[in-house]
Amino acid sequence: MYTITICGSMRFSNEMKAIAFILESKYGYNVLQCTYNEQNTEITLEMQENLKKAHLEKINMSDAIYVVDINHYIGCSVKQEIEYAEKRNIKVIFHSEKAVPYTFT
Template identity: 35%
Template sequence: MVGNYKVVTLCGSTRFKNEFMEAQKKLTLDGKIVISVGLFGHSGDKEVWESMDEGTLTKTKEMLDDMHKRKIDMADEIFVINVGGYIGDSTRSEIEYAKEHGKTISYLEGEKL
């Protein structure tokens, strides 16, 4: 917690940009500090990836995955954006990481694991 506010990190596929934005608004209005993704690689921000060679692309994705786990470290809980029940490999890894570190886990569409 920071002051009187719980901190929540959003997790999920970046293809669900609209759902990320809606969850961010709702959770903020619920009195939570929200940490989200830095860019939406699957639904916007494609220009970030277009000029990268394969090696740079791999390193950048690894950095972003690690950075997101540091965001989970900073949070009291995670909120999983699992539209239609979809949870990809990266998100599944983040959920397991959050469980291992005693974080509360909430889901947009109910628990799917």
């Protein structure tokens, strides 16, 4: 079983959850999601830094990241996550390219 971290703008939170369900149920991937704070709790700078570190650790544990780029939108944080993954030779899959199912070889 391959592990994939979902990366995308929080504006696509609902889409990311739906995509994660499909990746797990239909394709058998282990998906680490990045959606959180649906209650819109105020996030301090310390909390934001902790969330960023946790997300990067999820990427470190992954075989690939799955970039949810609806209408080809990729924000600054996701660009950094893509660069982070690429530097570590972690595969990058773009939702817009409809690359699922992806073959890991």
